[in-house]
Amino acid sequence: MNLKYAMAAILMVNLFFITLSVIDYMDMQRLLRFTNDLSSFSSETADLESAVALLRAEQPSTEYCAIIDTAYQQKITKTNELMERMLAYERANMFAEFFALKRQFLLSNVQLWQVSQMEKQYCNAMHSDVLYIYSSDPSCNECQVQGKILDGVRASCPNVRTFVMDIKESMATLDMIRLKYNITSAPTLVVGGKTYQGVLPADGIKRLVSCQ
Amino acid sequence: MRELLGFTSILGFIVAFLVFMVMDPAFQMAYICIIFLVNLFIVSFYGLTLFDEKKMEKSGKCPTLTIIVPSYNSEKTIEKCLRHVLAMKYPSVHEVVLVDDGSTDRTREIAAKFPIRIMHRKQNKGKAASLNEAIRQAKGELVACVDSDTYPPENLLMDSVPYITPEMGAMTFYITVEKPRTIWQRMQQMEYFFSFGAFPYLGAKFNAVLVTPGPLTIFRRSALEKIGGFDENNITEDFEMGLKLHKSHYVIGYLPINVPTEVPPHFAALMRQRIRWYRGTMFNLALYKELMFNDKYADVGTFTFPVTAAYVPITIVSFFFVLARGARFIYESGLQAAQFAMYGQMPSLAFDPLYIRADALMFLSFLLTYVFFLWISLSLIKEKMGLDKLPGLLMVIFIYPFVNAGFYVYSLYKEMRGSDLQW
Numbered sequence: 023m024n025l026k027y028a029m030a031a032i033l034m035v036n037l038f039f040i041t042l043s044v045i046d047y048m049d050m051q052r053l054l055r056f057t058n059d060l061s062s063f064s065s066e067t068a069d070l071e072s073a074v075a076l077l078r079a080e081q082p083s084t085e086y087c088a089i090i091d092t093a094y095q096q097k098i099t100k101t102n103e104l105m106e107r108m109l110a111y112e113r114a115n116m117f118a119e120f121f122a123l124k125r126q127f128l129l130s131n132v133q134l135w136q137v138s139q140m141e142k143q144y145c146n147a148m149h150s151d152v153l154y155i156y157s158s159d160p161s162c163n164e165c166q167v168q169g170k171i172l173d174g175v176r177a178s179c180p181n182v183r184t185f186v187m188d189i190k191e192s193m194a195t196l197d198m199i200r201l202k203y204n205i206t207s208a209p210t211l212v213v214g215g216k217t218y219q220g221v222l223p224a225d226g227i228k229r230l231v232s233c234q
Numbered sequence: 235m236r237e238l239l240g241f242t243s244i245l246g247f248i249v250a251f252l253v254f255m256v257m258d259p260a261f262q263m264a265y266i267c268i269i270f271l272v273n274l275f276i277v278s279f280y281g282l283t284l285f286d287e288k289k290m291e292k293s294g295k296c297p298t299l300t301i302i303v304p305s306y307n308s309e310k311t312i313e314k315c316l317r318h319v320l321a322m323k324y325p326s327v328h329e330v331v332l333v334d335d336g337s338t339d340r341t342r343e344i345a346a347k348f349p350i351r352i353m354h355r356k357q358n359k360g361k362a363a364s365l366n367e368a369i370r371q372a373k374g375e376l377v378a379c380v381d382s383d384t385y386p387p388e389n390l391l392m393d394s395v396p397y398i399t400p401e402m403g404a405m406t407f408y409i410t411v412e413k414p415r416t417i418w419q420r421m422q423q424m425e426y427f428f429s430f431g432a433f434p435y436l437g438a439k440f441n442a443v444l445v446t447p448g449p450l451t452i453f454r455r456s457a458l459e460k461i462g463g464f465d466e467n468n469i470t471e472d473f474e475m476g477l478k479l480h481k482s483h484y485v486i487g488y489l490p491i492n493v494p495t496e497v498p499p500h501f502a503a504l505m506r507q508r509i510r511w512y513r514g515t516m517f518n519l520a521l522y523k524e525l526m527f528n529d530k531y532a533d534v535g536t537f538t539f540p541v542t543a544a545y546v547p548i549t550i551v552s553f554f555f556v557l558a559r560g561a562r563f564i565y566e567s568g569l570q571a572a573q574f575a576m577y578g579q580m581p582s583l584a585f586d587p588l589y590i591r592a593d594a595l596m597f598l599s600f601l602l603t604y605v606f607f608l609w610i611s612l613s614l615i616k617e618k619m620g621l622d623k624l625p626g627l628l629m630v631i632f633i634y635p636f637v638n639a640g641f642y643v644y645s646l647y648k649e650m651r652g653s654d655l656q657w
Contacts, residue, residue: 026282026440027536033278038271041599045592052588116263116592163566167573223577 049118052111056120059104060127066097067130067137074137077144087145094138094183101131102173105186109158128188132195135185149181150213150231153199157189157208164221168209171224179233240651247643250551254558262559263592269552270596276541277603283436284610290397290489299328299391300374300455304364305382306335309344311496316348318385323392328374332382333364341382361448362464362471369458377453383496384449385412394452394489403457403484404446404475406434408615412494418504420626421634422497428604428630431490431611438488442538446479446486448472449495457484470514477522480534490614505641512546512645519543550646553639601631 070093077086108127112120138151154172156165172184187196189208199205203217211218213230222230254262301319305312312332319330330350334342336358345352353368369377376395380386390407398405409430411423434443446453451472461478468474479486498504519542526543528535608627612619 026279029282030275030279033282034271034274037274037278037599037603041270041596044599045595048588048590048592048595055588110589114589114591161566163570163573166570167577170574171577221573221577 046117049115052115053118053120053123056104056108056111056123059100059107060123060130063097063100063104064126064130066093067134070094070097070137071133074140074144078140082144084145087141087147090141090145091147094141097134101134101185102169102176106169112158113160124188125191125193128186128191129193129195131185132187132199138183138185149183150233152182152184152227152231153187153212154184155187155189155205155208155210155212162208165209168211168221171222171227175224175227175231175233179228179231181233182227182231236650236652240647243647243650247554247647250554251558251561254555255562257558262555265555266593266596269548270600272544272548273600274603277607279537280433280436280607281603283439286439288439291399292396293399294396296324296326296395297375298326298373299324299376299378299395299452300368300372301328301330301378301380302365302368302372303330303332303380303382304335304361304368305332305337305341305345306358306361306364307337307339307341308382309337309340311383312341313344314385315380315382316345316350318387319380320348320350321388322386322390323388324395325392328391329372331368331372333368335359335361335364360466362466362468365471366463366466369455369463372455375455377455377458379448379451379453381449381495384409385494386450387492390450390491390493393491397489398452398454398487399485401485402487403454403461403479403482405452405487405489406443406446407450407488407493408435408490409447409449410492410494410615411497414497414626416499417625417629418501419497419499420623421629422504422626424608424623424626424630425634426497427608427611427617431614432607434488435490435610435614437538438486440533440537441485442533443476443486443488444480444534444538444542445473445476450493454484457482468514468518469510470518473511473514474518474521477518477525480531481522481525483531492615505644508638508641509645509648512642513649515542516546516645516649519546546642546646549639549642553636553643556636556639 070090073086073090073093077090080086104127108120108124112124132153135151135153138149141147142149142151152172152175154168156162156169159165176182176184187199189200189205189210203210203212203215205212205217207219209221211222211227213227218226218230257265301322303312303315303319308315316330316332330348331353332345332350333353334345334355336355342352342354353371355364355367365379376398378391394405394407407430409426411419411426414420414423430447437443448471457479461482461484464471465474465478476486498507519539522539525531525535525539527540531539609619
């Protein structure tokens, strides 16, 4: 009689592990997909960084600036998509940690922002950079609203470039930026060197970046 | 004292809700895993018996039989019921007795048209009392108790009586829902497939059918006499009877013969019925607690009884778990919607299969096992899973667990308060 119970327990454990391995498989798929996207994103960032470094060494010319600008137009839309996916995946993942990937993504994002600012400095470009400081805490509803507002702004204003940064993540670059712009809470926007705390409605952002 | 207990239970409910409200996601996951494991064990245990070869012994004897139809104000169904009862074929002597439990409608008038014996009782004393009185006067070796809203098929006795062995105290059947019309009846139809189909069918293989369903059960009269008949003060006399038979070491048989019965058509009636069932369940579980983990009663003591007992607290606690998570979800999405509305921005709806979370996957795998058991249940009576059953299936998956758990919570509260038990 006890054999029956032992068999049922063994079957139970097996079924449980089958379910867990499906969960684990999903986790790994998320990780894999995000790693792929992120590595191309990072290499594109590095590419732009070295391009701008070249630009600084040479005499800035319109041809060089045009090359960088085209590269930007192709890459920049990826930021928000990756960001959204990262947040959803991070919430869905049970076993695999997104920690390292998240740091890499955030760092690339800030690098991209710096490159964009430099390009503006050397090329007299017409674009405006918006750095959006968010919190990955799911209870930050304003953050999600601000993210969607930025989506809308970018769709209607081709000259706007948005970048993201986490409020909590601790890295030397991020810490320095936080200190420099006096960032204490999320959501916060940094536009043209000025800090704006709280949710900014679409009209407000459009006025800041001079887009009608 | 009773008020205090009732108040304490409400306090307990609130605490359970608040605890789940602020619980850490990791603990929430742990809770889900525990429930999931318990369910997997039950499912595995039943699943393993699928491969048990247990041949039904056929004695081939057809002893004398008395059919008892207890009725109370059942003018709507009694005619159809009696027509079905009288149409049943049986080679030996059998009699049909209708107990009119002090009906105030046309029940007796309608029944008088049929060639049956009618026992009239002036006062309404309940189903158990009616049955007991009829059993005392019954002449048959076997007693079939048929509810006045149940329509047994023609071949029921021919197909089942030969299988009733001497050690068997009762033979139970596959109760189904007669022509479901309302959405609640459709839901119950699917529920009955589960609870009277695969589970008792597999349970009978290791003698672990706990209930002798009220709508139709054939008893051995000597067994009923030995254990003293039905408990007249019990509101779920069918569950009590099953436990009592097990306690006296009788076997309860099961045959997958389709017996349609009427079920409550509306939510209010369903709730009344379920509160009665679940209060009876709690009451009788406490009454027969000596069966718990008792080797003397074989698998009933070590599996079916503890599982039935564990189901009650698990359902009640899970109710608050789901309630708390639902409340959190509504609160958060409401807050978000308010924020979006404030800034005139619409949230986007993105779908990515990789967004599916771990708890959803567990629910899915749990669902799959139940679909498997549903398939067994349907194939037992050769039912087809048609589109007409889809609303009921959706209800039984998404609405029923929560509503049912709510009934359990309310029953617990009433049981603690000690409100009057009633039919």
